[in-house]
Amino acid sequence: MTDNVISELKDLLDDNRVHHDPELLTDYTTDTWPLKLVQKAVGAAMDRPLCVVQPKNTNETAALLQHLNKRDIAVVPYGGGSGVHGGAQPNNESVMIDMGNMCDIVELDEENLTVTTQPGIVHRNLEDYLNQHGYISGHYPQSIDLAQIGGLVATRSAGQFSTKYGNIENLLVGLEAVLPTGEIVRIKNVPRRSTGPDLSQLLIGSEGTMGIITEITLKIFPKPADRWMCAYGIKNMREGLHIIRTFMREGWNPAVVRLHDQMEAAKSYSDIVNGEESILLILSEGPEGYAQTEGKALDKIILEQGGRSLGPDPVESWLEHRNNTGELQEYTSQGIIIDTIEIAANWSDIATIYEKVTERLRKEVPELLLVTGHSSHSYPQGTNMYFILAAHPPKDPEGVERVYQSIWQKVMEVTLENNGTICHHHGIGKLRASWMPQELGSAYPMLKKLKRIMDPQGIMNIGTLLPVNEGEKENAESIYSGN
Ligand SMILES: Cc1cc2nc3c(=O)[nH]c(=O)nc-3n(C[C@H](O)[C@H](O)[C@H](O)COP(=O)(O)OP(=O)(O)OC[C@H]3O[C@@H](n4cnc5c(N)ncnc54)[C@H](O)[C@@H]3O)c2cc1C
Numbered sequence: 001m002t003d004n005v006i007s008e009l010k011d012l013l014d015d016n017r018v019h020h021d022p023e024l025l026t027d028y029t030t031d032t033w034p035l036k037l038v039q040k041a042v043g044a045a046m047d048r049p050l051c052v053v054q055p056k057n058t059n060e061t062a063a064l065l066q067h068l069n070k071r072d073i074a075v076v077p078y079g080g081g082s083g084v085h086g087g088a089q090p091n092n093e094s095v096m097i098d099m100g101n102m103c104d105i106v107e108l109d110e111e112n113l114t115v116t117t118q119p120g121i122v123h124r125n126l127e128d129y130l131n132q133h134g135y136i137s138g139h140y141p142q143s144i145d146l147a148q149i150g151g152l153v154a155t156r157s158a159g160q161f162s163t164k165y166g167n168i169e170n171l172l173v174g175l176e177a178v179l180p181t182g183e184i185v186r187i188k189n190v191p192r193r194s195t196g197p198d199l200s201q202l203l204i205g206s207e208g209t210m211g212i213i214t215e216i217t218l219k220i221f222p223k224p225a226d227r228w229m230c231a232y233g234i235k236n237m238r239e240g241l242h243i244i245r246t247f248m249r250e251g252w253n254p255a256v257v258r259l260h261d262q263m264e265a266a267k268s269y270s271d272i273v274n275g276e277e278s279i280l281l282i283l284s285e286g287p288e289g290y291a292q293t294e295g296k297a298l299d300k301i302i303l304e305q306g307g308r309s310l311g312p313d314p315v316e317s318w319l320e321h322r323n324n325t326g327e328l329q330e331y332t333s334q335g336i337i338i339d340t341i342e343i344a345a346n347w348s349d350i351a352t353i354y355e356k357v358t359e360r361l362r363k364e365v366p367e368l369l370l371v372t373g374h375s376s377h378s379y380p381q382g383t384n385m386y387f388i389l390a391a392h393p394p395k396d397p398e399g400v401e402r403v404y405q406s407i408w409q410k411v412m413e414v415t416l417e418n419n420g421t422i423c424h425h426h427g428i429g430k431l432r433a434s435w436m437p438q439e440l441g442s443a444y445p446m447l448k449k450l451k452r453i454m455d456p457q458g459i460m461n462i463g464t465l466l467p468v469n470e471g472e473k474e475n476a477e478s479i480y481s482g483n
Pocket of ligand 1: 146152461
């Protein structure tokens, strides 16, 4: 069967874009899911895909999906592989469609302030191109050097400046996608529409389960003329969250709002914070005059609420080091779990979630080395909480899984019990799928029905987003059975 599939795929693409060399397939055994990386480091065997194919354009992607759908073969779309929850994790029966060859910029439309790209462009390359032309994307995920635009749309990503510019769903103007059955669909570029449900939302955040995104049009912004920055020492997280709520509800909209708890403050800003303090970083930017006006107003509010001004240097330092994650790989290779869990909730619940999660993990997970938290994406209604965790599990794959799942179970439980959402921006992948029925509640059957309509054969990324019923094989029946 494997040989047949490979030769059929070679009939659709050039030979050199259908890969089945076992060594090369090893590069595709996992995305950046910490569980799998640590299990791999302690000797776990990993599933390799059947083969990897690299289409060059939309028509080739459509031909591939049409064929694989007809043959009932599992498909996993693969972007930059920077997803952290196994969204692009294959099993050994799946064909991976690697979008990396579709990396052209199609059009810069300066009149209408949009850029159109193929999905496989690494975001850094798009940002550099825009900067050369006097624009910015406004979207700065920490993985900007790894993630592709298609992957960022497919996971509903958020960037570090999202409080001003919005998340990817706010930045997307239109898109083209190939449905699992091979049909090509285009959602046209207009500034707004009232034409029924927004169909682009079926693909934004669909994590490769409803189709493959083949072209994307995003908003762009003229390079900001000016910036204002300041950091503040804050008594504790609860007070810091209250301060952010105060200025967000007044309508201020700084690009960066980050509140780091005492442990994070002490790690990165020990020379400037007092022992118990959290640190609040603010950056405002915009056209001439905007940032200074917003900065002055924010400074007044934060000082009135008890913040202690620390000047702009901590924000400068964060800007410089914000994407350095090199040390994480070192720990992972030693069998230490380093992970991040980002959830969100309304202002009325977020401080409680932060306090309960940190307290429960410290008390109930003996293998835990540390848990810290920060808020980094704020809205008038609430904010996210981004937990950073380290744990030292036994050096065997089952032990790693046990410790890993016990941490996640507690964070998901506390979040759901306190009205939060289990995910702010990393997406669901395979890791969080089992909590989706609880997360969506009465709306969960709607997601199953949509999936069934979009992907009747059930070939697309089974086990991602929608859970496979326990003990069942990863196929359509295992997710379509029941409601
Ligand atoms: C160090 C680090 C920092 C990170 N920081 C952030 C951050 O600040 N903000 C944030 O939001 N995320 C962040 N992430 C998570 C990750 O970068 C995002 O989830 C990103 O969107 C994944 O993009 P990718 O191209 O690497 O996709 P992949 O990991 O390859 O795939 C992700 C999912 O999208 C699907 N997919 C990929 N391409 C397509 C396509 N063209 N059509 C349909 N489905 C597709 C895959 O099947 C998979 O389910 C970070 C990850 C790392 C490792």
